[in-house]
Amino acid sequence: MYILSMNMIEDPIPKMNLGEYEEVATFSGKELEGVVTEHPFIERESIVVLADYVSSEAGTGCVHTAPGHGHDDFITGKKYELPILTPVDDKGRFTEEVELFKGRFVFDADKDIIDLLKERGALLGAERISHSYPHCWRCKKPIIFRATEQWFVAVDNNRLRERALKAVKETEWIPKWSQARIVGMLNVRPDWCISRQRNWGVPIPIFYCDECNEPIVSDETLKFFQNLVREKGVEVWYLEETDSLLPPGTKCPKCGSKSFSKGNDILDVWFESGSSHLAVLKPENGLQWPSDLYLEGSDQHRGWFQISLLIAMATRGAPPFSTVLTHGFMIDENGRAMHKSLGNVISPNEITDKYGADVLRLWVTSEDYRNDIVLSFNLLDQVAEVYRRIRNTIRFMLGNLYDFDATKHSVSLEDMEEMDIYALMKFNELKKKVLSYYELMEFHKIFHSVHYFCAEDMSAFYLDVLKDRLYIEKPDSPRRRSAQTAISKILKEFLLLMAPIIPFTTEEAYQNLPDTMRDVESVHLGDLPTIDEWEMPELYSRWEKLMEVRGEVNKALEDLRKSGDIGHSLDAEVVLY
Numbered sequence: 112m113y114i115l116s117m118n119m120i121e122d123p124i125p126k127m128n129l130g131e132y133e134e135v136a137t138f139s140g141k142e143l144e145g146v147v148t149e150h151p152f153i154e155r156e157s158i159v160v161l162a163d164y165v166s167s168e169a170g171t172g173c174v175h176t177a178p179g180h181g182h183d184d185f186i187t188g189k190k191y192e193l194p195i196l197t198p199v200d201d202k203g204r205f206t207e208e209v210e211l212f213k214g215r216f217v218f219d220a221d222k223d224i225i226d227l228l229k230e231r232g233a234l235l236g237a238e239r240i241s242h243s244y245p246h247c248w249r250c251k252k253p254i255i256f257r258a259t260e261q262w263f264v265a266v267d268n269n270r271l272r273e274r275a276l277k278a279v280k281e282t283e284w285i286p287k288w289s290q291a292r293i294v295g296m297l298n299v300r301p302d303w304c305i306s307r308q309r310n311w312g313v314p315i316p317i318f319y320c321d322e323c324n325e326p327i328v329s330d331e332t333l334k335f336f337q338n339l340v341r342e343k344g345v346e347v348w349y350l351e352e353t354d355s356l357l358p359p360g361t362k363c364p365k366c367g368s369k370s371f372s373k374g375n376d377i378l379d380v381w382f383e384s385g386s387s388h389l390a391v392l393k394p395e396n397g398l399q400w401p402s403d404l405y406l407e408g409s410d411q412h413r414g415w416f417q418i419s420l421l422i423a424m425a426t427r428g429a430p431p432f433s434t435v436l437t438h439g440f441m442i443d444e445n446g447r448a449m450h451k452s453l454g455n456v457i458s459p460n461e462i463t464d465k466y467g468a469d470v471l472r473l474w475v476t477s478e479d480y481r482n483d484i485v486l487s488f489n490l491l492d493q494v495a496e497v498y499r500r501i502r503n504t505i506r507f508m509l510g511n512l513y514d515f516d517a518t519k520h521s522v523s524l525e526d527m528e529e530m531d532i533y534a535l536m537k538f539n540e541l542k543k544k545v546l547s548y549y550e551l552m553e554f555h556k557i558f559h560s561v562h563y564f565c566a567e568d569m570s571a572f573y574l575d576v577l578k579d580r581l582y583i584e585k586p587d588s589p590r591r592r593s594a595q596t597a598i599s600k601i602l603k604e605f606l607l608l609m610a611p612i613i614p615f616t617t618e619e620a621y622q623n624l625p626d627t628m629r630d631v632e633s634v635h636l637g638d639l640p641t642i643d644e645w646e647m648p649e650l651y652s653r654w655e656k657l658m659e660v661r662g663e664v665n666k667a668l669e670d671l672r673k674s675g676d677i678g679h680s681l682d683a684e685v686v687l688y
Contacts, residue, residue, distance in 0.1 A: 113235075114143070116172025140172070151233035152211075160191045179258040195258050201308070203255050217255060262306040262315060262376060266421065272297060275420050278430040285436040285552055286481045293412040303421065305379045312377030314348040318357060322368040331358055348373065385418030388431040405432040408440060436552060439483035449486070457486055469613040470495050476612050477558040497562050501613070504565040505620050507574055508602040511581045515595045517627040522589065522596045524645065531597035532647060533654040534573045537564070538601045539643045545608055546639065554612075561609065572658070574598075603628055604640035660687065 117137060146159040164183050165174055178188025179197035188195060198208035205212045205220065211227070212220045228234035245254045266272045276297055284290035306315055316336040318327040335358045339347050348356065353373050362369055392400040401423070407415055416435055423431040442448055443455040450456065462471045474494040478484045524532065541564045548556045577594050584591045603624065610617040614635065621634035631637045664685055671677045 114171075114173070116140075152227055152231050158191070158193075160187055160193070162187045180256045182256070185258055197258050199255060199257055201257075218253070259308075261304045262317070264303040264305055264421070264425075266300060266302055269425075271421065271425055272300075274428070275424045278420060278424060282430055282432060283434040285434065289409070289412065289435065289437045292409070293417060296413055296417060300417070303418075305382050306376040307379050308375065309377050311349075312380070313345055313383055315374055315376045315378055316348070316356070317374045317376070318353065318371040319374060320363040320366060320368050321370040321372055323363065323366045325363050325365040326374075327357075327361070327363065327371055332361065381414060381418045382422070384415055385422045386426075388419060388423065389426065392431070400427075401430060402432045404434045404436060406436045406438070409437045412437070438480040441486050442483050444485055444487040444489065446485075457488070462491060466491060466495050466498075467615070469616045470498050472612055472614070473498050473501075473558065476554045479555045497558075498613070498616075500570065501561065501565050501609075502616060504569050504574070505602065505605070505616070507570075508598040509620055509623055511577075512595060512599055512602070512625055512628070514586060515592075515599055515625055517599060517625065520587075520592050520595060521599075522593045526589070527593045527596060528590055529650055529654070530573070530576065531593050532650060534568075534597050535600065535643070536647070536651050537568045537573075538604070541568075542604065542608065542640055542642055546642065549611075549639075557612065572661075599625075599628060606634050607637050607640050610634045610637075 112135070113132075141161065143159045144161050148157050148159060149155075150157055159173075160176060162176070162183065165172065176184045176187055176193075177196075178184050178193050179195045180199070185195065187193075196208065198206045199217055200206050203216050203218075205215050205217060207213050212223065215223075225234065225237060246252060247254055264271075266275075276294060279290060279294055279297065282290075284293075316328070316333060318332070319325070320327060336348075336356055339351075339356065343350075353371050356373065357371065360369075361371070363371075388400065388402060392398045392402055405416060405419065411417075419431050423429060440448060445455075447453060447455060459471060462474075470491065474486075474491055477494055477497075541560060544560045545557050548554065548560070577598075580588075580590050580594050602620075606617040606621050606624075617634050621629065668677070668680050668683055671683060672679075677683050
């Protein structure tokens with residue numbers, strides 16, 4: 112008699128070579144709970160347990176469970192009070208608990224286990240299938256899970272989880288959705304396993320009684336070891352004998368023994384990085400606690416952000432940061448993550464050698480870091496073209512200030528040409544946007560706003576029209592000085608505005624400003640420009656209307672050029688009606 116899941120009868124029956132069969136009874140799976148079964152080749156009884164992770168898409172609907180070799184099975188085993196059997200050593204070999212295969216690497220024994228099942232008449236069918244199985248991210252080999260004794264931080268003790276969730280809501284998260292991400296992770300996170308089995312690292316200063324194996328740890332032993340580390344460094348754990356690491360007269364609280372051994376566990380490296388704020392953010396380092404900003408990739412909601420928060424809440428009762436900013440990951444133009452193994456990595460040195468550091472920085476600014484970011488030479492070429500427009504705009508203004516002395520030639524706002532005032536107002540609009548985007552950390556919007564300003568407002572219109580005044584009129588004419596006054600203010604403040612993004616270009620230009628325009632030694636010692644408070648709404652509205660008309664005229668001229676009716680704009684006469 113065979114017991115199968117009803118919705119799977121058509122799948123396993125043919126593979127079991129049972130021939131004709133008769134259905135004698137149906138019942139719910141729950142009725143099997145607690146039924147005692149016989150192991151196929153070990154003299155042992157096993158009970159049937161229920162679990163919601165057993166697949167109903169393939170197989171018989173019944174699987175073996177190994178509480179010592181998988182998280183889900185471990186939880187099920189604890190639920191049913193099953194023994195946590197782990198018959199595999201730390202090298203992946205069967206222990207003496209599996210007498211038939213003792214010393215064999217578990218995956219090497221697969222074929223022999225199948226043969227044994229056949230020999231015992233317990234194998235009804237066998238086939239190869241493809242399924243998902245965890246592999247090591249580094250060596251790509253399949254992972255063997257083992258239940259072992261470890262040290263944990265109980266996240267619900269002293270309301271740690273609750274207090275951490277409250278702190279998350281009091282912290283600024285950029286982008287805003289990242290707050291929901293870490294809240295979701297904190298809500299479901301298990302206790303934190305902080306012990307690791309490595310040959311070297313920060314030791315967990317716990318000792319074990321040689322007589323009864325009782326863990327020895329107290330405020331007294333911890334403070335004693337803390338003082339040793341302060342004096343001799345963490346290496347003292349590995350260099351000194353056990354007796355030297357414990358306070359004199361230490362006794363086992365359970366059996367009274369005075370003989371102890373050092374534990375072999377080290378701290379999870381996340382515990383180290385997560386506590387870095389306690390070591391770094393000190394007044395003697397010129398820093399304050401908490402940090403203004405934590406910045407990392409979106410994977411750190413599970414890692415550094417969360418661990419730093421838990422440690423800070425446990426030790427200081429407050430989060431270690433005021434703001435947390437999350438960015439996406441680098442991907443290639445095919446949407447694949449960049450890895451050396453895939454051969455699709457573009458190194459920063461490769462980019463700076465070809466384009467210069469400012470183009471690399473400008474590209475970073477051009478992308479919305481809140482999402483995954485595509486990097487390719489095609490995109491870098493496009494950003495390099497934008498950089499050239501910005502640089503040419505700077506160069507044009509700088510080149511036309513060679514004879515301008517701000518202390519002698521500046522024209523007051525009341526005496527300036529209307530077009531120059533309009534240009535200053537357009538630049539003031541740019542300042543408002545850029546300063547706001549800096550505050551909001553929306554740097555990609557700075558890129559697009561600056562590009563439009565340089566390409567359209569300046570190069571395609573204002574600076575193009577200025578050429579007659581700057582090149583033809585007398586050097587000291589009021590109209591020329593008005594233009595120079597406008598571009599001197601725009602240029603200087605533009606350099607200050609863009610210094611965080613293209614620092615080398617702005618510094619180079621700043622050092623070439625006329626002496627009377629430089630009031631600090633470096634552009635990077637200057638403050639960001641402030642927004643001008645003055646307004647001329649009627650003038651601005653008039654020029655905006657004129658620009659609208661100009662746009663319509665340019666469209667009409669372009670149509671005439673395409674049709675061959677004119678060769679150049681100067682060949683046409685414009686009539687407005």
